[in-house]
Amino acid sequence: MKFKAVIFDMDGVIVDTERFFHQKRLDYLENMGIDTSSFPRSYFAGGRMRDMWPFLLGERYHEEDAETLQADYTAFKESTNYSYHDLLFSDAYDLLDFLKIENYKIGIASSSDHKQIQRCFDEGGIGNYFDVACSGEDFKETKPNPEIYLKTMEMLGVSPEETLIIEDSSMGIEAGKSAKATVWAIRDTFFGLDQSHADRLVESLTEVKEILNRSSGKSADRS
Template sequence: MQNLQYKVTFVAKYNSVLIKQLIMTDKPFAVIFDMDGVIIDSNPLITKAWKEFFRMYDIDLTDEQLNHYVFGRISTDTLNLVFNKPISTDEMLGYQKQIEGLVRSRYREDGLIVPGFKNFVELLIAHQIPVAIATSSPAESVAIVLDMAGATSYFTVITDSSQVQHSKPHPQIYLKTAAKLGIPPVDCCVFEDSFSGIQSAKNAGMKVIGISTTHTQEELSGLADAVIPDFTHIGIDLISELLAK
């Protein structure tokens, strides 16, 4: 990538608001997006899907319990924790197929893309800034969400649940994604919505911008380096400033 040294002034238009931004950096950096709660405001939908799934097996969990067991975890970890018994490979595959089907139905019926996401990604790509996705969801779900966002062609680097063995807050998923991008973790900025996701990126040595879809700005402010409600008014300058610290 040929953006080792540059200084660019540009004007971006977001929802009829003109934002003048000055970007300065002396080395390449990358932006990594979580998916659920970041690209799509889906966590309420996921909560409903998991509740429906566990009720099939006479297990009732509170929203607080689901937040603990589900968000930021790969599904095998969630299932092992909640069932708390040996699960055969065939059983696990069956459970995963069930829950993934429920979640995807919720995506299609009620999923809303976080405002400004597509425009922001296009801005990054226009300035030759590498982008990637690191999610605890399966590849099939990623494909549905990117299609909904109109951003399928924008992401060639995607790390999904099938490519990691450890759930967030373990840093594996973010370290693996940085390696794919060929960018040092310290030069990566992550967008996350969950406590475990933020901690995962922090454990990987990355800067984190919280999206207040799942938790409030106040809840995230003590964990993330910055917090925004959506992508409507964010520019590259914020990322540059965080990475320069």
Template sequence: MAMKKYKISLVIFDMDGLMFDTERIGVLGWHEAAKSFGIEIKQEFLRDMTGLNVKSIEKVFKKYYGNDLPFYDIRDLRVKYVLDYIEKNGMPVKPGLFELLDYLDHRGIMKAVATSTERKRTEKYLTLAGIRERFDAIVCGDEVERGKPEPDIFLEAARRTGKRPEECIVLEDSANGIKAASRAKMFPVLIPDIRRPDEVEELVYRELKSLHEVINLLESLKEEVVL
């Protein structure tokens, strides 16, 4: 079979757990919110809901807790916990993010955010971090019909920037995000956060330890990606 060559022209960033160290805060938020309703958050729920949009999280929640508990009330408490933490402590930016954005600017490689988080909170996080205007496109979980692990959100990011899927690298920390990037026929790069999603190992193009290493990866792919 003939080798195919591609040149990377768009890097798509997940947000929570990838650019910002907000997944850990979110987990604490789930536990605190659940206590208010007399329940304990299961690790299986936290595993399965990572990377999903709110509608999909609701389905996972009901799978583990049934239909009687007020999911949106619990989720609202969790969101409040996270926002209160950020207001008090600042936006927890992951190491290497600013350097990577500077590198992409220097190289002329476009940048997009594709996050399962809704638009309002996404705008707030990016603004607090001082990077809202540094992206060529921002696609949020409440703006696509099907959330991760379906490919819609990444395909929309490519569409808005005028890029083909095979020109795109996706930076993700979750299994659902890696599945979505793979289904979009892009190059999924895994940077694990709280938990390494072993179940998607075969879908990963590269696994890195931090955002710092993305620069080295892109340098090694400076001319073209060969498959």
């Protein structure tokens, strides 16, 4: 079946924020006196910090402190000098142009909050490409829970069989597969992620475009 919609994760798929923030996040946690040496890199990819605090702090964690911890981390993140324009993968525009020309419905389903998604749209100049944007902050549980993808598909008016999801993290892949959609993963070479459950591994967004182009019987060099 030809896909009618493509739904993207944001961090690590549209923008190279996962690697950018990895060391900064570790520095922040070290300053809090939290030893992260026992946590693999993959632990921090694709999830929300608000869900990690109980595991990072262990017996030091108290639920009533969750909002304060998250607010402090958010303030740290926002104080970091970066632009989504600089972190946007260079082939994102080309793929998004192609999808619009070919009349795909386009959504984003990210664990990031709405403020960060909107900032990515504004600074990256990509907001007009997307028909729907869903944030993990709207759900009690986010990835690997499939709810965020099920809701995004509902808002786009498509079935799982008509949907292609582009992911990178293990949790995101699991969420997409649990939602019964087809999941392609951008191959990870940094975090050591388990991407074995993806339907297909691709090297880049350019390869996504090339495969979709071939499946429609059109030349791969069309822009």
